[in-house]
Amino acid sequence: MKISREEVIHVADLSRLDVDTKLIDKFAEQLGTILEYVDTLKSVDTKGVTPTSHAISMTNAFREDDEQQSFNRDSALANAPDKEDGNFIVPKVVG
Amino acid sequence: MKLYELSIQEAHRLLRKKEISSQDLTRAILDRINTVDEAVGAYITVGSETAMAQAETADKSISEGRLTPLTGIPIALKDLICTKGLRTTCGSKILENFIPPYDASVVKKLKKDGAVIVGKLNMDEFAMGSSTEHSGFKLTHNPWDLTRIPGGSSGGSAAAVASDMCIGSLGSDTGGSIRQPASHCGVVGLKPTYGRVSRFGLVAFASSLDQIGPLTKDVTDCALLMNSISGYDPADSTSVPEHVPDYTSFLENGLKGMVVGIPREYSTTQGIDPDVSDAVERAVKKIEALGAEPVEISLPHTEYGVAAYYVIAPSEASSNLARYDGVKYGYRDKDNNSLLEMYKSTRSKGFGPEVQRRIILGTYSLSAGYYDAYYGKASQVRTLIVRDFNKAFETCDVILAPVAPTPAFKLGAMTDDPLTMYLSDIFTLSANLAGIPGISVPCGFSSEGLPIGLQIMARHFEEGKLFKVAYNFEQATGFHKKKPHL
Numbered sequence: 001m002k003i004s005r006e007e008v009i010h011v012a013d014l015s016r017l018d019v020d021t022k023l024i025d026k027f028a029e030q031l032g033t034i035l036e037y038v039d040t041l042k043s044v045d046t047k048g049v050t051p052t053s054h055a056i057s058m059t060n061a062f063r064e065d066d067e068q069q070s071f072n073r074d075s076a077l078a079n080a081p082d083k084e085d086g087n088f089i090v091p092k093v094v095g
Numbered sequence: 096m097k098l099y100e101l102s103i104q105e106a107h108r109l110l111r112k113k114e115i116s117s118q119d120l121t122r123a124i125l126d127r128i129n130t131v132d133e134a135v136g137a138y139i140t141v142g143s144e145t146a147m148a149q150a151e152t153a154d155k156s157i158s159e160g161r162l163t164p165l166t167g168i169p170i171a172l173k174d175l176i177c178t179k180g181l182r183t184t185c186g187s188k189i190l191e192n193f194i195p196p197y198d199a200s201v202v203k204k205l206k207k208d209g210a211v212i213v214g215k216l217n218m219d220e221f222a223m224g225s226s227t228e229h230s231g232f233k234l235t236h237n238p239w240d241l242t243r244i245p246g247g248s249s250g251g252s253a254a255a256v257a258s259d260m261c262i263g264s265l266g267s268d269t270g271g272s273i274r275q276p277a278s279h280c281g282v283v284g285l286k287p288t289y290g291r292v293s294r295f296g297l298v299a300f301a302s303s304l305d306q307i308g309p310l311t312k313d314v315t316d317c318a319l320l321m322n323s324i325s326g327y328d329p330a331d332s333t334s335v336p337e338h339v340p341d342y343t344s345f346l347e348n349g350l351k352g353m354v355v356g357i358p359r360e361y362s363t364t365q366g367i368d369p370d371v372s373d374a375v376e377r378a379v380k381k382i383e384a385l386g387a388e389p390v391e392i393s394l395p396h397t398e399y400g401v402a403a404y405y406v407i408a409p410s411e412a413s414s415n416l417a418r419y420d421g422v423k424y425g426y427r428d429k430d431n432n433s434l435l436e437m438y439k440s441t442r443s444k445g446f447g448p449e450v451q452r453r454i455i456l457g458t459y460s461l462s463a464g465y466y467d468a469y470y471g472k473a474s475q476v477r478t479l480i481v482r483d484f485n486k487a488f489e490t491c492d493v494i495l496a497p498v499a500p501t502p503a504f505k506l507g508a509m510t511d512d513p514l515t516m517y518l519s520d521i522f523t524l525s526a527n528l529a530g531i532p533g534i535s536v537p538c539g540f541s542s543e544g545l546p547i548g549l550q551i552m553a554r555h556f557e558e559g560k561l562f563k564v565a566y567n568f569e570q571a572t573g574f575h576k577k578k579p580h581l
Binding site for chain 1: 192193194196197288289290303329332333335396398399401402403405406413417420421422423424425426427431432433434435436437438439440442443446448451452454455456458459462468469471472473474475476477478479481513514517528529530531555
């Protein structure tokens with residue numbers, strides 16, 4: 001097996017996911033198959049090859065630091081699952 | 096001819112001559128949706144009222160003599176393109192009730208040109224899939240055979256165009272998600288050059304690969320939609336300030352002087368259906384007969400494209416999808432005592448299995464100890480794929496290839512086998528890795544009567560050449576005129 005049950009749980013945790021216990025073994029098996037396939041990349045000689053992150057060469061896109069129209073507070077909050085007094089409400093963070 | 100069967104160009108002609116109104120046309124489309132969408136399942140949301148209101152505005156503008164080629168034309172959008180006030184789900188339960196407070200830049204452009212937005216189309220959740228079976232809401236059926244997939248991830252867009260439930264549509268393509276469903280449903284689909292069309296307001300999947308493009312009934316309509324949606328947008332830092340030509344100016348007869356490249360590696364790819372290779376070979380011969388000169392080219396890193404893509408795309412997705420945390424918008428799982436628990440239960444309940452699989456795969460590829468072996472290596476192989484195309488385009492104007500290795504497969508045939516499903520993207524995803532444009536144009540039917548598409552690819556920003564070849568081929572063959580029986 002290319003990826004263990006424990007690794008799936010660890011990576012899921014890093015991804016902020018609680019994978020269903022029933023799915024963990026299935027995921028481990030499927031991800032293992034995919035990663036084995038991805039390992040074919042190892043046979044490609046990439047010595048000295050610059051990696052590509054964007055296919056179109058680009059530089060930083062700057063604009064003048066002028067004030068621009070943005071959302072008003074109501075529309076920014078309109079889709080919030082929980083809100084109060086113009087704020088997003090989340091479960092308690094500190095004790 | 097029924098109104099809903101019209102192309103953009105035909106409908107525009109009738110609107111301009113005031114032989115029909117946009118309200119007639121929009122009503123005909125809404126009736127058509129009522130009649131056939133129960134069987135096809137292309138729409139997630141139909142905006143009947145807003146569409147009729149937009150049609151009324153369009154009619155007023157036409158009566159005052161103000162019209163563009165899109166004024167009053169009913170267009171439908173893949174449900175990951177934000178529409179102000181109209182629900183945008185991205186095919187996911189996590190965005191089931193999301194009402195965008197703004198329009199995507201392409202929607203602004205369509206509305207400015209007077210188009211009528213009919214509704215939002217089904218897709219694989221977060222555009223992750225090749226069959227639309229990963230939608231969080233419903234299955235979409237291929238209009239040519241309702242027991243088969245429409246392709247994906249823009250399956251709703253392709254099925255809606257093929258079954259006349261809109262006059263034209265927009266989809267998005269990260270690894271073939273416009274071209275493959277276009278091929279499976281017998282319509283035209285274009286993935287533009289990366290940076291040609293603004294991604295502002297497109298729900299992000301893999302930002303270095305995603306691109307919005309049209310799915311239409313014919314090549315002319317595709318050019319008309321591209322005229323509307325293309326161009327630089329300061330709101331998308333990756334959009335490119337490159338001149339936008341009038342794409343309809345490339346729709347002229349004759350391919351003399353055009354050199355078409357045939358990749359040696361594509362004919363030896365395993366698992367290609369004989370009906371597909373026959374149809375593509377016949378298409379190449381036809382294009383030669385129309386005056387183009389064929390040359391053999393080589394894209395030696397083709398076989399590594401799928402592996403590189405399935406590292407890069409999930410890596411970018413794992414980062415992009417971190418924003419779904421149940422705080423600012425979207426679903427939240429309520430019964431949690433801590434913030435961390437809330438994040439985890441929200442994401443686990445809100446995302447479907449394919450999305451979770453890809454987030455985990457991407458996080459794994461980016462995690463300490465694996466980064467160089469996976470993401471780093473895949474990005475280097477991406478460079479080699481880019482170089483392959485650059486070299487090939489030294490000797491040819493466009494490249495001809497299949498779109499998908501097989502015609503549309505049966506619903507449920509591959510849902511438990513992600514790798515096999517991924518491998519079906521082999522001919523399309525290299526264009527995303529290289530950022531080049533690619534179009535799928537109908538080129539025949541399988542022995543079972545299923546549509547097959549021909550793919551044409553060109554250098555960055557040379558969509559014009561795609562239109563020219565696709566238009567000549569379409570005019571000479573007429574496959575696009577055949578309709579499914581519904």
